[in-house]
Amino acid sequence: MVSIAFICFAVPLVLMLPVLRGRARWLISYLLIGSYLTVCAGMVNGLIRAALGISSLELSLSVAPITEEALKALPVLVYALAVSDRRDDVLPLAFSCGVGFAITENAYLMMSAGAAASVSWALVRGLATSLMHGVCTLAVGFGITYVRRQRKLFYTGIFGLLAAAITYHATFNLLISASGAWCAAGLALPLATYAPAVLSYALRKRAGESGGRRP
Numbered sequence: 001m002v003s004i005a006f007i008c009f010a011v012p013l014v015l016m017l018p019v020l021r022g023r024a025r026w027l028i029s030y031l032l033i034g035s036y037l038t039v040c041a042g043m044v045n046g047l048i049r050a051a052l053g054i055s056s057l058e059l060s061l062s063v064a065p066i067t068e069e070a071l072k073a074l075p076v077l078v079y080a081l082a083v084s085d086r087r088d089d090v091l092p093l094a095f096s097c098g099v100g101f102a103i104t105e106n107a108y109l110m111m112s113a114g115a116a117a118s119v120s121w122a123l124v125r126g127l128a129t130s131l132m133h134g135v136c137t138l139a140v141g142f143g144i145t146y147v148r149r150q151r152k153l154f155y156t157g158i159f160g161l162l163a164a165a166i167t168y169h170a171t172f173n174l175l176i177s178a179s180g181a182w183c184a185a186g187l188a189l190p191l192a193t194y195a196p197a198v199l200s201y202a203l204r205k206r207a208g209e210s211g212g213r214r215p
Contacts, residue, residue, distance in 0.1 A: 072136070
């Protein structure tokens with residue numbers, strides 16, 4: 001079923017690619033890549049679950065964060081190594097990849113939920129789980145732009161970035177699997193992380209542009 005969700009989302013975007021240019025084409029391409037990675041992650045997680053005989057909750061807490069964050073980080077790393085490691089280039093693509101993953105995952109879960117899906121369910125998915133995927137990949141992309149230029153830190157840095165993203169993802173899954181205040185904290189975590197990070201980035205970029213205009 002996740003493949004059906006991917007096809008419905010991907011086909012119109014693929015047809016749109018020929019009329020796009022520059023950064024817009026890269027953004028849509030990475031949105032598509034992230035979307036396709038949902039299919040890959042579903043297959044890998046399914047095989048691991050069958051091999052280990054674990055429950056869906058155990059899969060969500062111990063396996064899915066590892067496979068999903070590793071898969072999402074790979075295309076971002078490839079871009080930074082092969083095309084550009086400029087922060088202004090990498091960060092939008094990293095976030096686009098994470099959001100693409102979340103969109104197809106949400107579509108699949110909506111199809112599975114059927115009549116149980118509601119507007120409130122969609123808002124929770126959009127502001128919590130979807131944002132979590134974007135934040136994790138964005139953080140990895142941000143770190144890659146630094147360790148890419150630090151040869152001695154490159155491999156350990158990549159491992160550390162993945163470990164941080166996996167830990168964040170697993171913590172989010174653990175919190176939302178609980179009830180009451182813990183669940184509410186989990187739902188608020190992505191937005192609480194995303195808002196100050198974006199504000200800080202915007203202020204830094206604005207300060208840089210202002211400094212560049214000075215004679």
